[in-house]
Amino acid sequence: MSRKIFKNVIVIGQGYVGLPLAVNAAKSGYKVYGFDISKEKIEQLKNGHSDSPDIKKSDLLRLQKKGKIEFTSTIPKLNEQSIIVIAVPTPLDANRKPDLSMLIKACELVARVIVDNSLVVSESTSYIGTLRDLIKPTIDKLSYAKDIMYAVAPERIDPGNTKWGMKNTPRVIAGLDDIATQMAVKFYSKFCNKIHIASKPEVAEAAKLFENTYRQVNIALVNELSNIADVIGFSTHETITAASTKPFGFMPFYPSIGVGGHCIPVDPSYLAFSAESAGTEAKFINLANLTNSAMPKIIAGRIEIFLDGNLSGKKIQIAGITYKPNISDIRESPALDLMKELKALGASVSWHDPFVTKYNDQQSSELNSEIDLGLIVTPHSQIDFSVWKVSGTKVLDLSANIINFGWPKFL
């Protein structure tokens, strides 16, 4: 049956989620069009450059040369049925409510080019019911195409994670009907070892939100423990090590200056939004958000006490300002809030990050020892701490990372 054969894939959005998908689909034999509204990003990709730590330049160049992948800032109009995967950002607005403007815009663009019997898959994280109540109606209303199939396959990628990637991380999939589910499963089976089929898209959407909410709530809980430990006077890390000896019913999470990136600080608020829209309340989520977002201010206060109760004129350098090690993403990074809080207390703050050259008109500076305090916030593996070690600089390790850098864990 013709509707079961797909040769072309269009991936809308070539970021941390869309680009690895485009590359994996191209390697699996599909002809892939990697579309992004950012002309600058498309030019970079054409030259083999990307922000995704898991994508090799050689793959980008080879796949383009072979004609397997084409990067474009003009959405391609294909005459035959295609798989169209949406992977655009779904951030929060100023009131920390879902901002689906980019998703809606993507749907409007899809509607312009989609043809009969195509399959639309959403990988963008969103509130429960987005596929059925927003994506499908938006595309159906604006296009003339018939028999479009719709599915969700929420991405779980953890950029920079060398153990768990697209291939060995099971994929949850659900279509609006059986044929859509089957078609989506067939597609993802080409580059994912294990597929879990959910009975309906709402379950897959909820699962994605719940996974990240689980992390957000547990991180908040351990951050609360760290605040309690500070007041009572014991080590959170040693406590977690002791608790982790229990062989069942406990999973360690580590304290930090807060949560960052496009997932943990954002996705739980989409679940809270679903709850509120349905007339109920997400108490844990709201409390966890408050707990995590309060951390930079709390830590700045603790640092002030550590430096004799006065940060005025003190020179502090932060190592690593992205939200996690070994990637360049500074979205929602709590390091930026910590910097603001320290400055508000009078400190002069510089930062070093090999992945970020400029932030807020300030440049990354080399690690130096002419400071009152060094803070390890995001320990990228390529940061060489020897300058601080050799000079005996006063350093606090604020990272959630469990690698021991030789300085005391401050949280």
Ligand SMILES: NC(=O)c1ccc[n+]([C@@H]2O[C@H](COP(=O)([O-])OP(=O)(O)OC[C@H]3O[C@@H](n4cnc5c(N)ncnc54)[C@H](O)[C@@H]3O)[C@@H](O)[C@H]2O)c1
């Ligand atoms: N980053 C992660 O680790 C991660 C993991 C799992 C799921 N997600 C989810 O995946 C989605 C995408 O996140 P991301 O991190 O890849 O974002 P990103 O910012 O890295 O990339 C998104 C890309 O989409 C492009 N874009 C925006 N609007 C567009 C449009 N209308 N048409 C074409 N391109 C458009 C942007 O220019 C950008 O390059 C989000 O819903 C996010 O929650 C992200």
